[in-house]
Amino acid sequence: MTARIGVVTFPGSLDDRDAARAVHLAGAAAIPLWHADAELYGVDAVILPGGFSYGDYLRAGAIARFSAVMESIVRAAGDGLPVLGICNGFQVLCEAHLLPGALTRNQHLHFRNRDQGLRIENNATAWTVGYSPRQEIVIPVKNGEGCYMADARTLDELEAEGRVVARYIRGNPNGSLHDIAAISNAAGNVVGIMPHPEHAVEVLTGPSIDGLSIFTSVLAHLGARV
């Protein structure tokens, strides 16, 4: 049966359509989920897309955390539902305490938009099993508040447990500590990534198709679990 991947739309989401298209290209069905609707419609995984949910008012992701759909997602993530937060979605996952730390204003204060090199540091999560160990990829990064911050103890924990999922290479675009571009929760089903794999799934529009493996990874993960 075709896997069903939910893509949440908040007021101010931008990349929900691209995320849905990436899901489709990976071979799954993209199920639209709505911020004000707590129902998850039996999806097998959820993607929180990039954008500016609730206008980034107060702090990026701070208000989205209290939406009806997030309450259901937090509960389901605890039961092992694969959840991927991209860019603003990563910020929402941190605000919802599904991931530790916080994403703050880029150190140089500029919005950074470019093709970015990453190294996959952990290819055992639900969203990265399709990559080879330490694979280097290029996908777009575009953020104003992508600087990953956490206290020293949290960083040590992330490093020791292999929960740094991807790191920036050939230049850190926002000042993130330890060059962190993506992290996971302890179980590996929840991943937050600041750059945009959904913008690198087709030769026509992306710098590569390196992002596609994020979406095929979760299908492989779901297949292995059944």
Next chain:
Amino acid sequence: MARVVVDVMLKPEILDPQGQAVANALPRLGVVDVASVRIGKRIEIEFEGAADLERAREIADKLLANPVIEDFTMRIEERPKVEEQ
């Protein structure tokens, strides 16, 4: 109506690039004796009845501030009586 004012500031150990940018602009105003500038948020909460500090603390703790990177302080603001014209 009663007002509680909440000030949210980045923790001292968290880099504040906005504050730094402002500090770096000060010499252009001829100001050269400022050691640092930090930028935060001031939030005014109006209660319908009496000011409820406990409720305000809950609002600040759960929503207004992110305890990973920010601290907050609160106070009840006494408003000066406005004379009827």
